[in-house]
Structure formats: C-alpha cells, structure tokens
Amino acid sequence: MIFRKQCRICKNKLKKIISFNKIALVGEFFKNKKKNKKYPLSLNYCVSCMHVQIAEIINPKRLFSNYLWETGVTKANHKIFEQVVKSYKKKINHKTKVFEIASNDGSFLKFLYQKFKCQSVGIDPALNLKKKEKKINQISGFFNYKESKKIFKKFGSFDLIFARNVLAHVTDPNEIFTGINHLLAKEGKAIIEVPHLLPIIKNLQYDNIFHEHQGFHSIKSIKDLCERNYLKLSNVELISSQGGSIRCELKKKNILHKESKKVSNLIAYLFFLKEYNLLYVYLKRGLLPPLS
C-alpha cells in the first residue's frame, strides 16, 4: 500500500478531512476471518484545487484484475444504457467508432453493437470478465496514455469515447484525460460518468468511501482535468446512478461545433457555480452539511 501525499490532479498538498481507521477491501471475501486483512483509509482534500480523495492506495492489479462487479447483471444498468443512447443516437450509426474505457464484461459495447452495428473497442483489466464477443474488440489492461498510443496505432481515432464509473478508481486521472485526448477524433465526444461529490457530502454517503474509490469528483475537478489536458467540458447532466452521478461531455479544445455550443456551456457553467459555492461551504465547515 502507498500513502499519497500529493493531490492526484494537481500534485499540491493534501489536508485530512476524516480518518476511517482500518477497513477491509470490499471485493475480497474469505471464509477464514483471519485472512481478511484491513488497511487504513482516510479522506482528504487538496488545499489548492479542493479535489477530495483518499490517501491510501492499494495496488490496482489486486483490486481490479479479478473484479466481481459485472455491468450486464443488473436491470438498472440496462436502463442507463438506454438513457445514454437516447442522448447520442443521432450521432451513432454503423460507421461510428466507439471506444469504452473499463468496458467490464463488454455488455455496454454489445448493446451499442446490437442497436447500431457500430465499430466497438473496449479496454478492461478484469481478466475474469473477458468474454469472447466476435464483433467487439476487447483489450485486457489498464487505460493510460501509453496504452492510448498503442490503441491509436491499431484502430486510429474514435468518434465516441465512454468512461462510465471508472474515473473514481484510477490513481492518476490525468492519464485517462491525456489518453482520451490522444484517441478522440477532431469532432468526437467523450462521455464520462462518475459519482458526484456533492450528494456524497450532502447525504452523508460514507459507504461510498472505500479503497476502490480513490477520488470523489465534482464538476470543478472534471473542469480542472479538462483544462490540464487540452479538453473542454461542453455539457453536464445530473443523473441518478450510484446515489447521484454526473454525466460529463468533453470535446477537444479549439474545435468549433455547429450545435448550440453556448447553451450547453452555460448549463455546465451554472452547475459548476452552484456546486462550487456549496463545496466551498462544506469544506470550510469540515464537510458537515447544514442541519436544516
């Protein structure tokens, strides 16, 4: 286990919010209780960019190479697939190239292929979830900038990139964003879904804090990551998955789009302002929401 002293986004100093003492890893189950080792866990925030994150980092190979959560198992996930597709159906056809980061059991890509016959590539480290789907290219591994260069060489750029419920799990989120920038086509869009920090604080979702979740994202942290990696946050939707998440749409910087750019940017900005004010208050109060 490694103790992180610097922010996973901007490398500035961290300040402790709360210590959870020692807890077991959530994906490990033992018949013999003695084998169930516990690890320290603490929640911190960056004094510079305010990103909230844990400091104790477990080797990702241990956490994600044999992963127990299968995307395709729950009906709720299929509903979310439908919702995602509703927003992007005009942009997907058989010529569309789709890439998914952390494709898990490949069920989202399979769903897209069945609907649109689009070209689909996914990457995921969980070897136990890899299924042989003839029409979907599945790569085993962790996504980062180095991997994005290999993928680009083999498949070229992508029109749509999805990263659903993965950003909170990674040690260096800048690697995900640089990789996205490298793989995204000039007019392409990347869609990131991640649990939202605000409901976690507001509704005291302490059960959302465990070793797999390294960072707790806000619209601000997504904006910061975009700015550091030559991407632009063009739209934000508040969605109900995982107790309240944000669905963020990213584009390459300096690309002019025909659509109502101003409106979608304004929505993102308004969400950001409201959230920023609330987060600032919560962090200053030691993360306790108002009693009323």
Ligand SMILES: [Zn+2]
């Ligand atoms: Zn920071």
